[in-house]
Amino acid sequence: xxxxxxxxxxxxxxxxxxxxxxxxxxxxxxxxxxxxxxxxxxxxxxxxxxxxxxxxxxxxxxxxxxxxxxxxxxxxxxxxxxxxxxxxxxxxxxxxxxxxxxxxxxxxxxxxxxxxxxxxxxxxxxxxxxxxxxxxxxxxxxxxxxxxxxxx
Numbered sequence: 001x002x003x004x005x006x007x008x009x010x011x012x013x014x015x016x017x018x019x020x021x022x023x024x025x026x027x028x029x030x031x032x033x034x035x036x037x038x039x040x041x042x043x044x045x046x047x048x049x050x051x052x053x054x055x056x057x058x059x060x061x062x063x064x065x066x067x068x069x070x071x072x073x074x075x076x077x078x079x080x081x082x083x084x085x086x087x088x089x090x091x092x093x094x095x096x097x098x099x100x101x102x103x104x105x106x107x108x109x110x111x112x113x114x115x116x117x118x119x120x121x122x123x124x125x126x127x128x129x130x131x132x133x134x135x136x137x138x139x140x141x142x143x144x145x146x147x148x149x150x151x152x
Contacts, residue, residue, distance in 0.1 A: 004106040004120045008127045009099035012134045014070035017100045020134050021073045021091050030130040030139035034059075041067050045075065049142045049152070057152060060084060083115050102127065121148050 010017050020026035027045065028035040034048035041064050048059035060080035065088070067073055074090040092103040104127055109116050125146045133139030140146060 001107070002109040002112045002116065004104075004109070004116065004123055006102075006104040006120075006124055006127055008102050008104070008131055009096070010102060010131045010134050011098055012100055014093045014095060014100045016134050017093055017102060017130075018070045018073070020130060022067055022069075026133075028141060030133035030141050031126050032142040032145075034142075037061075039064060041065070044078070052143050062089065066090075081115070083109065083113060084119075086110075102130070118149065118151055122152075 020030060022039055024035055024037065024039050024045070027039070027047070032047050032049050034050060035045065037043060037045040039045055043064045045062045045064060046059065047062065049057050051057055058081070061078050062075035063078050065074045065076055071093055072090065074088060076088050077084040077086065079085065087109055088105075088107045090105045090107065092105075094101045094103070104123065106119065106123060122145075125140075125148065129139040129141060129145065133141075
């Protein structure tokens with residue numbers, strides 16, 4: 001199995017970063033504006049992605065597996081592209097100097113494929129959107145996210 005991993009530092013308290021990762025409103029502020037569902041453990045979060053004109057281009061349903069305030073958020077993908085189903089996404093938070101460090105993992109991909117490379121780059125752009133959202137109050141969630149290729 002293969003994992004996508006990233007690390008980003010955010011100049012904010014862990015509680016503020018955690019809120020952006022563990023609430024529907026927070027997630028909609030940096031990942032996709034079309035975020036709905038139940039963000040509590042045992043709930044399902046629904047993420048949908050649209051073009052600037054409103055056409056749906058994809059999405060994911062995630063089961064919330066674990067929430068540790070100011071420390072960890074973990075989900076399992078239950079619906080979406082075949083390559084994502086069964087994978088797990090986790091955000092580990094720690095404090096270093098004036099930063100909250102986010103160690104991100106999108107784990108348990110069955111194989112390294114071109115779509116995984118695309119997703120790795122998109123995750124990096126969305127993690128920078130998370131940083132901007134927490135630090136300034138304005139992220140770049142879809143559909144206003146950074147486009148990286150003909151896939152989006």
